[in-house]
Amino acid sequence: MNAVSHTPAGGPKPNPRTLAVDCGGGGIKSCLLDAGGFQLGNAIRTPLRYPLPPEDLLGIVSSHAEQLGSFDRITMGIPGMIRHGVVVYTPHYIRKAGPHTRILPELADAWDHLDIEGRLTTSFGVPALVLNDAEVAAAGVVSGQGSELVITLGTGLGNALIDEGQLSPHLEISHAPLRWGLTYDDYIGEAERIRLGDSAWSRRVLKAVDTLWPVFRWDRLYLGGGNSARIRPAIREQFPENVTFIPNAAGMNGGVRAWALAGRAAE
Template sequence: MSEEPHGPLTLAVDCGGGGIKASVLDARGTMIAQPTRTPTPYPLPPDMLVDLVEDLGRKLPACDRVSVGMPGMLRHGVVIHTPHYVCKSGPRTRVLPELVEQWHHCDIRRALAERIGVPALVLNDAEVAGAGVITGTGLEVIVTLGTGLGNSVWDGRRLAPHMEISRMPVRWGLIYDDYIGEHERLRLGDAHWSRRVRRVVDALRPALLWDRLYIGGGNGVRIAASQRRLLGDDVVIVPNDAGIRGGVRCWEMDL
């Protein structure tokens, strides 16, 4: 265990479809080590993800607890569904039924806590990012843009039950992940893709009626300036490091 001049040290791990990043932060949310990153390997069964988190932790200062954000729906640290890690060669490749079986109802929080030997929290990656940016006032929503679309909803400092908006249909046969994901940004270019982002915001606003919407993730900063101006005063674009910094604040939230 580490010495705690400023409270517990947290190993925060942000697991994405393309890369897995980690750093150690003090109780104020300040990184005490440069983040380390590794490409996401595929296929990725649960035990391999646990190995990766442990390996990243060994490269960083000792921690007192670990926070992990990963894609998909989790309840109390148990995976209900994860969209990318069940694929043979990465997002949008063939789904392996044996991986679906391994991930379904996998208690990944327990597996990490037992392996690393410290208390663990495992949440959807957008939930961790949300914890890193919300003010705790009113209804706040975060949408993360990366491999796909992530989201979390907060009422004050209370996390609402998770909804996989990424799986909802934009129109017949097309879901939000397919409409706004990284593969479409690369195909369309930032300008056209940014118009799609604005359409998504316009579609979600009457359904959620947020007080504040945050847009983060690796592609949040790629939204064209011409479209940013049209998003509305209730929309804020936040840095991608929220997925790491939220690893401390999520311990303080009502989950």
């Protein structure tokens, strides 16, 4: 993989340009952000082809970087359990043909505890920050006051908990059991939305949110992700007043503020 030209390392930059990469189950989106988090030019999206070893994903990022131009750091949001830039578990990329298909043992091994943050830093020669994709989205919308929970609805359910402007340890709510032996991903993921239709699926989302309230008792809940726009207006009106709907673009626009949320604003 050839590294794109970038600003050489040598200390924090006063107005860094950030390459923001949003990794989904169906595609990889990238854009450049200025120091204020505003997008510079158009984003690039590449649909995923499965199976997807780590080298393929990194190759897509390299291709995007070459097209977008120079940058001083990278922010990547990736689904699954990410700790300190290491992939503890990712649910989609270890499968033969994408979400809900058979797990390939060799792919599971390739992704298991992969230091993807380190790989990005080595490949591009700039600091990198890799978080769960919902955590990057959270950075683009939270106020930094009180307990704020962000839930993203897409291929599955993503989540991030922010306490007074700082990331809390990540929990994979998506894999928790909900009802009928189903997880949250099973109950309100994209496959069920397609099967049920938007109206019935919207009612399920409302029920799922109701089950999470006793666990988190948030000051503010943000609902985002590509499928949040599909929640029917009549169901939206039934959500409590402390629930805010956010645009899907937050997944990329949070690429700047994510550094502060993660306590790495000086890099």
